[in-house]
Amino acid sequence: MQDVVLALLAKEPSHGYELRQRLRAALGPLGDTLNSGQVYVTLTRLEKAGLVSSARTGGRPDRPDRKVYDLTAAGHRRVADWLAEVSWTPRPELAEFHLKLAAARAARLADPLTLIDAHRRELMRRLRDAQRAALAEADGSMAGLLLEGVVLRLRADLRWLESCERVWSGHGERS
Amino acid sequence: MTGGTLAIRARGLSKVHGEGQARTRAVDEVDLDVPAGQTLAVTGPSGCGKSTLLHLLGGLERVSAGELWLAGRRIDRLGERALARLRRRAIGFVFQDFHLMEELSAVQNVELPALLAGRTPRTARRRALDLLDRVGLADRAQRLPAQLSGGQRQRVAIARALSNAPLAVLADEPTGNLDTAATNDVLRLFDSLRSTGQTLVIVTHDERVAATADRVVSMRDGRFVDDVHLPAASTGGLGDLLGLGG
Numbered sequence: 001m002q003d004v005v006l007a008l009l010a011k012e013p014s015h016g017y018e019l020r021q022r023l024r025a026a027l028g029p030l031g032d033t034l035n036s037g038q039v040y041v042t043l044t045r046l047e048k049a050g051l052v053s054s055a056r057t058g059g060r061p062d063r064p065d066r067k068v069y070d071l072t073a074a075g076h077r078r079v080a081d082w083l084a085e086v087s088w089t090p091r092p093e094l095a096e097f098h099l100k101l102a103a104a105r106a107a108r109l110a111d112p113l114t115l116i117d118a119h120r121r122e123l124m125r126r127l128r129d130a131q132r133a134a135l136a137e138a139d140g141s142m143a144g145l146l147l148e149g150v151v152l153r154l155r156a157d158l159r160w161l162e163s164c165e166r167v168w169s170g171h172g173e174r175s
Numbered sequence: 176m177t178g179g180t181l182a183i184r185a186r187g188l189s190k191v192h193g194e195g196q197a198r199t200r201a202v203d204e205v206d207l208d209v210p211a212g213q214t215l216a217v218t219g220p221s222g223c224g225k226s227t228l229l230h231l232l233g234g235l236e237r238v239s240a241g242e243l244w245l246a247g248r249r250i251d252r253l254g255e256r257a258l259a260r261l262r263r264r265a266i267g268f269v270f271q272d273f274h275l276m277e278e279l280s281a282v283q284n285v286e287l288p289a290l291l292a293g294r295t296p297r298t299a300r301r302r303a304l305d306l307l308d309r310v311g312l313a314d315r316a317q318r319l320p321a322q323l324s325g326g327q328r329q330r331v332a333i334a335r336a337l338s339n340a341p342l343a344v345l346a347d348e349p350t351g352n353l354d355t356a357a358t359n360d361v362l363r364l365f366d367s368l369r370s371t372g373q374t375l376v377i378v379t380h381d382e383r384v385a386a387t388a389d390r391v392v393s394m395r396d397g398r399f400v401d402d403v404h405l406p407a408a409s410t411g412g413l414g415d416l417l418g419l420g421g
Contacts, residue, residue: 030417121403127386128405130416135363135387139356148355150416155382162220 003082005042006051006071010079013055013070016040028143029133043069051075094160101168112168120161127154180247182343182374183209183232187241189397190227201227203397204241209343211246214365214375216385219394225378226347228394232376233266233345234258246342264292267336269346273328275320281331282307282316288338299338306334310364326357333364343374350381362387 008019020039024031046052054067104110130150137144190202201224217225230236243251275284286303307316310330320328336344350358385391393401
């Protein structure tokens with residue numbers, strides 16, 4: 001979240017509520033789940049870390065929030081680093097689930113196929129939520145684009161569960 | 176079970192292909208109740224029997240054994256002519272590759288089943304135009320299939336499937352040839368059909384299609400191995416899909 005807020009601030013010195021508006025534009029309905037205080041908490045942390053500076057302005061009487069935030073030189077460098085960085089998050093939960101199945105099987109604690117079924121149902125529930133949200137978006141919307149990514153990841157996980165099921169059901173027959 | 180009527184009911188439904196050593200049970204003693212108005216997705220790996228099941232339900236293939244009812248009427252013993260008539264009037268089919276008549280315009284494709292069912296050209300045309308409007312293609316009525324995108328062609332095919340107000344629409348991989356935007360269009364259309372109480376059975380590899388159905392059955396080797404009813408409304412926030420933390 002810190003990098004996101006910094007990057008949103010790179011456009012121009014801004015009020016906290018302007019950053020929230022930019023987040024909302026990019027996230028659509030997904031942005032509703034962000035705590036509105038989260039941006040301010042993050043800004044405070046960034047200021048303490050010397051990445052952001054703030055100045056009080058006269059502001060408008062209808063806006064209680066009079067602070068304008070700006071990137072410091074260190075903040076600009078961090079944004080540049082963040083943009084250049086290629087982040088691909090490994091998914092520890094895959095290895096964890098894989099090992100869970102192996103351990104459950106070895107100790108005869110649970111049937112791997114039952115665990116796979118439970119997992120698949122949960123992923124289907126999440127896919128349903130994501131796909132329903134995607135259907136509510138107009139084609140080409142920013143939020144729709146993000147949701148497409150969420151949907152693709154869930155589909156990949158569901159396909160991997162199919163492979164798990166195929167292999168573990170084979171193991172069941174042999175033992 | 177009481178309440179709504181069953182659109183489809185099957186008991187011990189089986190389809191055997193081949194003979195002797197080559198004999199396989201594509202569909203193996205399947206029991207299935209589909210209440211009217213339900214959207215049912217059937218998933219499973221290639222060769223699991225899901226397409227054959229759909230063909231049996233729609234009378235495209237003959238049942239080897241078992242009993243099958245459509246809206247309370249036993250149909251597994253119908254003669255060829257009665258079955259063909261039933262297919263034309265009571266079932267709407269949607270296929271992966273659309274199966275539109277290339278030399279006919281969109282509206283001519285959509286009105287064809289109504290004409291075959293004996294409606295007057297006037298009635299058939301009016302209904303076809305209504306249906307094209309419903310699938311968002313009123314302005315494409317005179318186009319030939321070749322002049323439409325894949326998603327538009329599939330929406331024409333869905334309109335055609337609705338031509339005779341079928342008891343059930345049976346769809347075989349309806350999004351198999353479509354990109355994400357067109358898939359979403361088709362899923363939105365299925366949602367609107369569901370809201371009118373249309374019964375839908377969709378065979379699909381596509382997890383997105385399955386996830387938006389009311390119920391998902393998984394097939395392996397001709398049998399049902401899982402049967403899940405999905406909650407109607409979203410149960411969790413969308414936030415846990417993102418994992419954006421502080």
